[in-house]
Amino acid sequence: MSDATKDADHTGDGTRAVRAGLPEPVKHEPTLPGPVFAAHFHLPGEVTGPYTYGRDDNPTWTLLERAIGELEAPGRDDVETLVFASGMAAISSVLFSQLRAGDAVVLPSDGYQALPLVRAQLESYGIEVRTAPTGGDAQLEVIAGARLLWIESPSNPGLDVCDIRRLVEAAHAQGALVAVDNTLATPLGQRPLELGADFSVASGTKQLTGHGDVLLGYVAGRTGEAMAAVRRWRKIVGAISGPMEAWLAHRSIATLQLRVDRQNATALAVAEALRRRPEVSGLRYPGLPDDPAHKVAAQQMRRYGCVVSFTLPTRARAERFLEALRLVEDATSFGGVRSTAERRGRWGGDAVEEGFIRMSVGAEDPEDLVADVLRALDVSVE
Numbered sequence: 294m295s296d297a298t299k300d301a302d303h304t305g306d307g308t309r310a311v312r313a314g315l316p317e318p319v320k321h322e323p324t325l326p327g328p329v330f331a332a333h334f335h336l337p338g339e340v341t342g343p344y345t346y347g348r349d350d351n352p353t354w355t356l357l358e359r360a361i362g363e364l365e366a367p368g369r370d371d372v373e374t375l376v377f378a379s380g381m382a383a384i385s386s387v388l389f390s391q392l393r394a395g396d397a398v399v400l401p402s403d404g405y406q407a408l409p410l411v412r413a414q415l416e417s418y419g420i421e422v423r424t425a426p427t428g429g430d431a432q433l434e435v436i437a438g439a440r441l442l443w444i445e446s447p448s449n450p451g452l453d454v455c456d457i458r459r460l461v462e463a464a465h466a467q468g469a470l471v472a473v474d475n476t477l478a479t480p481l482g483q484r485p486l487e488l489g490a491d492f493s494v495a496s497g498t499k500q501l502t503g504h505g506d507v508l509l510g511y512v513a514g515r516t517g518e519a520m521a522a523v524r525r526w527r528k529i530v531g532a533i534s535g536p537m538e539a540w541l542a543h544r545s546i547a548t549l550q551l552r553v554d555r556q557n558a559t560a561l562a563v564a565e566a567l568r569r570r571p572e573v574s575g576l577r578y579p580g581l582p583d584d585p586a587h588k589v590a591a592q593q594m595r596r597y598g599c600v601v602s603f604t605l606p607t608r609a610r611a612e613r614f615l616e617a618l619r620l621v622e623d624a625t626s627f628g629g630v631r632s633t634a635e636r637r638g639r640w641g642g643d644a645v646e647e648g649f650i651r652m653s654v655g656a657e658d659p660e661d662l663v664a665d666v667l668r669a670l671d672v673s674v675e
Contacts, residue, residue: 314360328536364480380496382532383510390526394419396440406642428453454586461489482596500628556599608647613673627653
């Protein structure tokens with residue numbers, strides 16, 4: 294990373310990730326304290342202090358929230374981070390804490406497959422839901438009068454990108470809040486709060502923790518009324534992370550920069566190999582110079598992610614390809630150190646062709662992974 298891309302405090306991403314959220318050193322105490330398992334805390338007399346009851350707060354959450362905040366908004370002390378039991382818990386906390394009956398919200402029409410479920414629930418509460426694709430900043434066309442704009446960039450699974458700064462400026466000009474789903478990018482790839490967004494929301498289940506063994510979500514935003522409402526929603530709903538999950542997540546963040554750089558570089562290598570295959574169509578990876586999203590992505594992203602998407606001619610060909618892979622697991626989710634891929638259409642809910650593949654590139658040796666993908670393409674021919 295060049296000096297120009299480092300932050301004002303001259304701390305690189307690797308240094309920050311390794312040290313993020315650590316408490317001040319105390320002699321004979323661990324560098325990262327173990328998880329605190331407590332439903333309640335000693336509380337004589339008046340209610341004071343940060344820890345009173347296990348649904349409200351926990352010391353293990355505190356350290357993790359501090360760590361994520363240091364990655365999402367380094368050098369800022371006006372940003373608050375809250376962790377949740379899952380990415381959907383985090384998403385729900387923003388939508389349902391900020392919107393009321395009669396409000397309008399703009400969602401991406403090509404976003405995460407659970408958003409149609411969210412839409413149905415919002416509409417049942419009397420909230421108007423408008424949708425538009427991510428690409429081409431199309432959400433601008435339906436933003437008038439909305440209370441909240443929800444951006445997913447890059448989008449999942451199509452990997453389209455929008456100009457976050459442009460959408461934020463337009464939304465704020467008419468009094469709307471902006472939330473950005475930053476799951477695919479991670480804080481090392483993109484910092485929505487620096488681009489002007491009010492909330493950066495993500496599933497920590499994915500690349501942030503990166504080992505496929507933790508369910509987690511978080512919301513980061515400027516301290517104030519909006520984040521207070523998110524915190525209140527977490528308290529009411531009880532969508533809290535377990536202490537063990539929070540501790541595992543914090544431990545995993547220490548290797549985030551190592552994992553992200555390896556996975557992103559290999560994803561580019563896989564995409565470059567796929568572009569030379571005639572049976573592959575619709576190849577998307579924002580890091581490819583000729584990808585439709587590359588120009589905008591290069592202006593706001595520092596890394597392009599570990600997910601590559603492409604389409605094979607038929608459902609049968611896609612299934613044979615997945616079965617032939619030896620180093621890539623047929624599984625959902627993304628961002629883990631072990632590569633995964635799936636025929637996304639098997640779930641329904643995504644507007645993709647039957648042969649559409651979403652591949653999450655792991656930390657295997659690039660040469661081995663590329664060879665496995667190309668071999669699987671070869672043997673999957675009828």
